[in-house]
Amino acid sequence: MSGTEYHLKACLRCGFEFKDPPIDEQLLMKCYAQSSFDHWQDQPDPLVRQFDRFARLIESATKSRRILDVGCFNGALLDYLGPEWNRYGIEPSIAAAEIARQRGINVLSPSLESLDKNTEPFDVIMAIDVLEHIVEPVSFFQLIQKHLKENGIFLVSTGNAHAFSWKMQESLYYYTRIPEHVSFYSKAAFDQITCQMGWKCAAYQFIPHKRLPTSxxxxxxxxxxxxxLGCKCRGLGISPLNRKLRSGRGPTYFSAKDHLIYVFQQAG
Known part of the structure; x- marks a missing residue:
């Protein structure tokens, strides 16, 4: 993939953004399958990773207990929810899926596409930091709908392309420069999806990727x-500095409120 050039394009109606041409999905799946079980931490701090936010939103939307986490990785979030839930996962990483199983998670398949179509529908489906990796969003949402019960909820968390910090740097923003990030959403985009799928919005929140201290x-x-400012001023007129600024990506900005939680609800 080295040297491949991508362009960031957007829907003028809802603001959904995507990379063109898309990264090969089969190549992405091979990379995910080989990823380490602790790539995103074996024991993440639940407060930093905001597991409590997700738990509160789920509890406020439903009392049913059959839940599927799409991209559950090593099962840390499902483990946090506790054994009173009937916990299922989808995870392409072989090593991470094994850790999830050791935590009592029933990992059903490596992808949503390969999930048995006869699987009993779920009361809750989650996709945390997953949607930005999906090359074909329409197909993905249609599959979610098939596996979601009536009145069930689909909770997602992903980058918010309309965040102020994002708009300041546009295509140079660190989040868009991560190679496997290919699709970028906003509340307007999710509202459009809600309408198209015949769902309703149960809740939404703008959040940072992580809870971090003021410092x-x-x-x-x-x-x-x-x-x-360096990019806007073209590297202060210093050509090598300008090229260096624009050839890379902005500094990581995990503390910016540049993510969005959105809770879709299936029609009854």
């Missing part, structure tokens, strides 16, 4: 402000 938020803000 980290200040540091991130300074770094990204300097980077943005």
């Amino acid at each position: 980290r938020r200040i540091k991130d803000t300074i770094k990204n402000t300097v980077y943005t």
Whole structure:
């Protein structure tokens, strides 16, 4: 994939953004299958990763207990929810899926596409930090609908392409420069999906990717402000600096409120 050029395109109606040409989905799945079980931490801090937010939203939307986590990785979030849930997962990483099983998670398949169509529908489906990896969103949402019970909820968390920090840097924003990130959403895009699928919006929240201390938020803000100004000023007229700024990506900005939780609800 080295040297491949991509362009960021957007739907003028809803603001959904995507990379063109898309990355080969089979290549992505091979990479995910080989990823380490602790690539995103074996024991993530549930407070930093905001597991409590997801749990509260789920509990407020339904009392039913059959849940599927699409991209469950090593099962840390499902483990946090507790054994009172009937917990199922989908995970392409072979090593991570094995850790999830050791935590009591029933990992059903490596992908939503390969999930048995006769599987009993779920009361809750989650996709946390997954949608940005999906090359064909329409097919993905249609599959979710088939596996969701009447009045069931689909909770997602992904980057918000309409966030202020994102708009400041546009295609240079760190989130868009991660190679496997191919699709980018906003509340307007999710509202459009809600309408098309015949669902309703049960809740939404704008959040940072992680809960981080004030000192980290200040540091991130300074770094990204300097980077943005440097890009806007074309590297202060210094050609090598301008090229370096624009050939890379913005500093990681995990403390920015640049993510969106959205809860879809299936019609009854």
